[in-house]
Amino acid sequence: MKMLMAIIKPFKLDAVREALAEVGVQGMTVTEVRGFGRQKGHTELYRGAEYTVDLLPKIKLEVAVTPELVDKAIEAIQKAAKTGQIGDGKIFVYELNETVRIRTGETGKEAI
């Protein structure tokens, strides 16, 4: 089992969610976050004064997937979230040691 953690552009969330649903992903957790990478920040102007905004708003997705879905899910996120511009985000993949469904007590793949 793997945990995919993806940082994407906020406006790509719907496309990514649909693409993941298509390949069979059953659930995900979404968080609004801020951060920076190669895109750096941008400047905003208020009454002519420039303010540098270093941290840009992004969406963080966390998706737990069974081994057979890992590659499909990564591909789905990558395709759906890509604009080709700097700042499209990243996908991180972790080992997932255990999963427990709280309602039933099921564990492992059954609980995802």
Next chain:
Amino acid sequence: MKLTRFVPLLLAFGCAFSGATFAQDPAPAAEPAAAEAAPVAEAAPAEAAPADAYVAPKYDMGNNAWMMTATALVLLMSVPGLALFYGGMVRQKNMLSTLTQTFAIFCLIAVLWVVYGYSVAFSNGNAFFGGLDKLMLNGVIYDSHGNFVPGATFSKGVYIPELIFAFFQLTFAAITVALIAGAYAERMKFKAVLLFSVIWFTFSYLPMAHMVWWWAGPDAYTSADVIDAMNATAGKLWQWGALDFAGGTVVHINAGVAGLVVAAFLGKRKTISPPHSLAMSMIGASLLWFGWFGFNAGSNLEANGYAVLAFGNTLFATAVAALSWFFAEWILKGKPSLLGIVSGAVAGLVGITPACGFVGIQGALVIGIAAGVSCFLFCAYVKRMLGIDDALDAFGVHAVGGIIGAILTGVYVNPALGGAGYVTDGWLGPTFGYDSAQILIQVKTVGVAVLWSATVAAVTMLLLKFTVGIRVSEEAESEGLDVAEHGEKAYN
């Protein structure tokens, strides 16, 4: 009973008023003619008349209704208008402190106004301060026959109850002191805010209002012989002939200059971040605009043609200034911004304030463009060179816009440029006209307002700096004044 010797507001000399009647140039009392009789005693004809000649004052209900409405509109400008306009521009952690400051200052000044402010601004005294006869609005409500005391307007024989004049002026004093909050936002101790407000109100607002707006009223000018004597009872700048329809000098220059001085004493904020909600600022600016009809058109005291002129200019010049700032920013900085267009609107309102009942469409157009562009250039470029952190541009908008408006009033009051001109009794010259010397009078008046306010603000800040302290601790500043000073947050 004191018929008429009240305080009409604004305005200065011979001016523009409808029925108007009284005449006079700002002639300094040269010949002692009738002048040496004690000015006070002589004014109101009714005072000298035998008791059986008492005539109950008559009021026009339209004027009364308009003045009550106008007074409530100025309250709307202040809370919530000004509070939201400023609040939207600070960080989220200082939102509540900005709202609290505006609300608390308004209430504080309202109380002080009734206790002694009205008397010191609008009763006979010397050319700088009024007296103490009207403490707690003593003698302002009923006369000895139980009728409401009449207050002068700008037309002979036309009165409004002096009481509504006193409360209309209350709102002016309160919003003026609250305007300064834009300069010291996000870092001044609340205790120091209140103490500063009391001291500056007493020694800068009250004398400025007295100097510019206190005069004997049109009925006191019964013939050419009493002109000098009556003029001598007026405030200093009124005697010079200063024109300030609704408060360019008394309100905006006065508050803006004080703001700059306070900001200089406080020093810069530790970190400066973008506004937290321009949606709030837009709502606030819009409420300011709406309420400003009461401020400007109400300053005419009568719901007549000059009130309509002031009303129209408050719409037109504001729209012109809003677009001027907006396009100047678009051209010079690349984007048309919401904060730009609403700041431009406020700059236009400030600019047209001293001029609104004196200038026509040409004047309003020029004042709108000049105020919008100059205030933008000041806030976007000049302020950085000054190195003073006037956080929300109290000086950049109110003092800069006020100075432009005050000086251009002297130019565009000219009937040849579409202005209302001076309307007089004709005792000393033509009944209608203009004199270009007005421009110099306006410049001198601006100079007095700047120096007076700056001096009072500086002395007050020095005093507070070495007593209660003026700035919150570094920790409180980074935590935000909402929690540090008030123990609450604006948003939970």
